[in-house]
Ligand code: PRT
C-alpha cells in the first residue's frame with residue numbers, strides 16, 4: 158500500500174486524448190521532450206520508459222475533470238472543452254480549480270455560429286427565438302445571453318452540422334477549423350464566440366517536490382521545442398562592409414557569429430539564430446546587399 162502512495166507522489170501523471178485531433182500532436186510533443194511512451198494506444202495507462210511519468214489515455218471531455226478532481230497532475234486539452242466543462246461542473250457543484258501551465262501551438266480552432274447559406278444575416282438578433290444545435294451549451298449561452306438574445310438549445314454530441322438540413326435546428330454552434338465542413342453542409346459562419354487552442358493544465362494544488370522537479374524539467378524542454386519550432390539557424394557569406402545592414406534585416410536575430418573566410422579579405426561567413434520566420438522577401442533583400450550562399454536551417458531543440 159505504501160508503495161502505491163510513494164509511486165503516486167513521485168511519478169507525474171498526465172492525461173491526454175486517447176484518439177482524436179489532439180492525439181498525434183501530443184504524442185509528437187512528448188517525443189520531442191524526450192519522453193518515451195508505449196506506442197499501444199489501447200492501454201489506458203502507459204508508463205514512460207525513461208522518466209517517472211505516467212500517461213493516461215482518455216476521451217478529451219474527461220480531461221478537465223481528472224485534473225480538477227486531482228486524479229492526474231497535468232492534462233492536455235482544448236480550451237473549448239476546458240471552458241465548457243468548467244461551467245458545467247460549477248453548475249453541478251463539482252471542483253473547478255486548475256492552473257494553465259502553458260498554451261500549446263496546436264489544436265487551433267474556433268467555436269462559431271453558422272446558419273443556412275441562403276438565410277439573411279444582419280447580426281445576432283437574427284437568432285432571437287431560434288433553435289441552435291450545439292455540443293457547447295454553456296459557452297453558447299454565455300455568449301448570446303451577454304448580447305440579450307433569447308434562443309433554444311438543441312443538445313447534440315455529434316453531427317451538429319447536419320441539424321439544420323435535418324430540420325432539428327435553425328442554426329448551429331460548432332467548432333470550425335478550415336470551414337470546409339460548414340460549406341459542405343450548406344452553412345455559413347456568421348459569428349465567432351470562442352477562440353481555442355490546446356493547453357496544458359495542472360491541478361490547483363502544489364505538486365510533491367519530486368513531481369514538481371519532473372514537471373519543471375518537462376516544461377523547460379517543452380518551451381525549448383516550441384521556441385525552436387519558430388526559430389531558424391541562418392548561414393550566409395556576406396561583404397564585411399555590409400554586416401550592419403544585413404544583421405538589421407534578420408528578424409529576432411541574436412548577435413551573429415562572424416567567421417573569416419580563407420583567402421577572402423572582403424567577405425565573411427555569418428551565422429545567426431533567428432527567433433522568427435524568415436520570409437523570401439528578406440532573403441531577396443539580403444542577396445541585394447551582397448549576401449550569397451544563404452542557408453536557412455530548421456532547429457530541433459533549444460536550451461537557453
Ligand atoms: O473521442 P473524444 O471525445 O476524445 O474526441 P472528440 O471527437 O470530442 O474531439 P476531436 O478529436 O474531434 O477534437 C479534439 C479537440 O481538437 C477539440 O476539442 C478542439 O479543441 C480541437 N479541434 C481543432 C477541433 C477542430 N480543430 C475541428 N475542426 N475539434 C473538432 N473539429 C471538428 C468540428 O467539430 C467539425 O466537425 O472538425 C469539423 C470542422 O473542421 P473544418 O476544418 O471542416 O472547419
Ligand code: ZN
Pocket residue numbers: 216217218
Ligand atoms: Zn470529446
